[in-house]
Amino acid sequence: MKGKKLTFKSTSVDETIGFGRKLGMLLSPGDTIALVGELGAGKTTLVKGIVQGLGVTDRRVVKSPTFALVHKYEGRIPIYHFDAYRLEDAQEMLDIGSDEMIHGNGVAIVEWADKVPGCLPDEYLKITLTAISENERNIEIRSYGSRYDKIINNLL
Numbered sequence: 001m002k003g004k005k006l007t008f009k010s011t012s013v014d015e016t017i018g019f020g021r022k023l024g025m026l027l028s029p030g031d032t033i034a035l036v037g038e039l040g041a042g043k044t045t046l047v048k049g050i051v052q053g054l055g056v057t058d059r060r061v062v063k064s065p066t067f068a069l070v071h072k073y074e075g076r077i078p079i080y081h082f083d084a085y086r087l088e089d090a091q092e093m094l095d096i097g098s099d100e101m102i103h104g105n106g107v108a109i110v111e112w113a114d115k116v117p118g119c120l121p122d123e124y125l126k127i128t129l130t131a132i133s134e135n136e137r138n139i140e141i142r143s144y145g146s147r148y149d150k151i152i153n154n155l156l
């Protein structure tokens with residue numbers, strides 16, 4: 001099945017956060033967002049926006065869970081923010097109970113998702129961020145699964 005793809009260029013942190021906020025407003029329980037991109041690409045910045053869009057008003061609560069592996073935020077639905085940067089494989093993530101968080105009633109957001117493909121559900125939204133200059137980021141959004149096709153349609 002062919003997914004949908006949307007690409008745009010963000011020229012500032014605020015624009016990336018604004019896009020994240022718009023996306024966050026469209027998410028429902030059970031959704032998974034897979035984030036891909038090098039260090040400094042803007043994954044955590046985007047998460048700040050998504051979390052705001054899900055109803056968390058204090059964006060300062062959002063920090064990379066590099067050492068904790070997962071942070072939980074209480075928005076209009078629970079948000080599980082994973083960071084697989086330090087992981088060698090998916091097992092360590094499964095060991096902390098990622099399966100229940102990813103297949104549960106919240107939204108799961110996974111930074112460095114390409115390192116732990118075994119933790120992702122069959123259907124998810126993949127966002128790849130690439131730095132093109134100090135303040136510019138290419139943002140590519142790709143849907144895997146029809147519910148995510150709808151989200152992309154609503155972002156257009």
Ligand SMILES: Nc1ncnc2c1ncn2[C@@H]1O[C@H](COP(=O)(O)OP(=O)(O)O)[C@@H](O)[C@H]1O
Pocket residue numbers: 010011012013015016037038039040041042043044045046064111134135136137
């Ligand atoms: N357009 C942009 N979108 C997102 N971040 C940007 C942008 N321009 C500059 N930046 C900077 O890039 C860095 C992104 O860091 P972060 O979001 O922590 O990335 P990651 O989680 O991918 O390592 C921040 O220092 C931020 O200020």
Ligand SMILES: [Mg+2]
Pocket residue numbers: 043044064111
């Ligand atoms: Mg990060």
